Amino acid sequence: MTAAAVPPPNPDARARAADRLAGLATPAGALGRLGDLGVWVAATQGEVPPRPLDDVRLVIFAGDHGVAQHGVSAYPPAITPAMVRTFVLGKAGVSALATAHGVHVRVLDISVDDDLEGVPADVQAHKVRRGSGAIHVEDALTEAETAQALAAGRAVAREEIEAGAQLLLSGDMGIGNTTPASAMVAAGLGLPAAEVTGRGTGVDDAALQHKTAVVQQALDRAGDRLADPVQTLQAVGSADLAATVGYLLEAAESGVPVLLDGLMSVACALTADRIAPGAAAWFAAGHRSTEPAQSLALDKLGLSPVLDLGLRLGEGSGAVAAVPVLRSAVALLRDVALLADLMPPE
Ligand SMILES: O=C(O)c1ccc[n+]([C@@H]2O[C@H](COP(=O)([O-])O)[C@@H](O)[C@H]2O)c1
Numbered sequence: 001m002t003a004a005a006v007p008p009p010n011p012d013a014r015a016r017a018a019d020r021l022a023g024l025a026t027p028a029g030a031l032g033r034l035g036d037l038g039v040w041v042a043a044t045q046g047e048v049p050p051r052p053l054d055d056v057r058l059v060i061f062a063g064d065h066g067v068a069q070h071g072v073s074a075y076p077p078a079i080t081p082a083m084v085r086t087f088v089l090g091k092a093g094v095s096a097l098a099t100a101h102g103v104h105v106r107v108l109d110i111s112v113d114d115d116l117e118g119v120p121a122d123v124q125a126h127k128v129r130r131g132s133g134a135i136h137v138e139d140a141l142t143e144a145e146t147a148q149a150l151a152a153g154r155a156v157a158r159e160e161i162e163a164g165a166q167l168l169l170s171g172d173m174g175i176g177n178t179t180p181a182s183a184m185v186a187a188g189l190g191l192p193a194a195e196v197t198g199r200g201t202g203v204d205d206a207a208l209q210h211k212t213a214v215v216q217q218a219l220d221r222a223g224d225r226l227a228d229p230v231q232t233l234q235a236v237g238s239a240d241l242a243a244t245v246g247y248l249l250e251a252a253e254s255g256v257p258v259l260l261d262g263l264m265s266v267a268c269a270l271t272a273d274r275i276a277p278g279a280a281a282w283f284a285a286g287h288r289s290t291e292p293a294q295s296l297a298l299d300k301l302g303l304s305p306v307l308d309l310g311l312r313l314g315e316g317s318g319a320v321a322a323v324p325v326l327r328s329a330v331a332l333l334r335d336v337a338l339l340a341d342l343m344p345p346e
């Protein structure tokens, strides 16, 4: 199942922003990637110079994965609900970064295998189910749950855009989630498990070998269905990852730029671009994760990460860490004099 192609960011604004960049009181090319990023933001806004990115919003999609009961992670599934509570308290790694950089954080329990009693009701407003299926032996979701999760992610993006988001970030939380995300990348790129599977939270060599076999088993079980991006989500994805795909699709179709995070965010971006070709033009890559599948998917999407810090936390942390760089790019395009104004023709 696919959707209509997504029109690219405004080509006229892109051209005008590139002209402005070329005319700044800096040597040609001296701003490097900061120049390119400023031009991209201007094109997504359709405005030159671009407006400051005052309203930046991260949504963390949380869920559990049946496969996490099968030796693919260095940590137990009980970490997932514990971390959801930590996001609510504002005490997670990403919370510290978001506070430092003025990024609004919202966490959603899409498919955590816990009732999360006592957390604010809005955290569970879009819950699809408790845990997704163990993908090496069963489908992650039913067809109806896949559609429900995609629609939930779309609704969340609409809510954030209506609340004023100028830039959206996607984050993830879920022990075991690098297994379905790796399978989604393998499906999108037509690669075997051995080329995409990484250590996630830090599994040892023996567990990495086992995890690779589990990913391959999931790919083999799904077979031809992997040719279809929505069936990929149903067979080897999960509810939280399907919701993330819906969120990214809605942002791109609404003309709101997105800063991507690590493997889960980028696997969902790849899947969104398979569903609606052209969506990736609305995405920038916040950072390079240590997961091989993330780099492979970024290459396929033509995206080059802003930061490369050896980060593999997830939660949206790499995207939030890149926000000041994007704001710097906007400031340069807005606030630097034009060389022609300094050197009037004689
Ligand atoms: O963002 C990444 O690329 C990334 C890489 C490795 C691990 N993680 C985080 O660690 C958890 C998944 O790792 P694992 O080993 O349980 O599959 C999940 O909560 C992710 O947010 C995230």
Ligand SMILES: Cc1cc2nc[nH]c2cc1C
Pocket: 075, 079, 083, 172, 173, 174, 201, 313, 314, 315
């Ligand atoms: C403590 C912890 C925090 C995390 N944040 C994202 N994934 C995580 C995995 C663990 C184990």
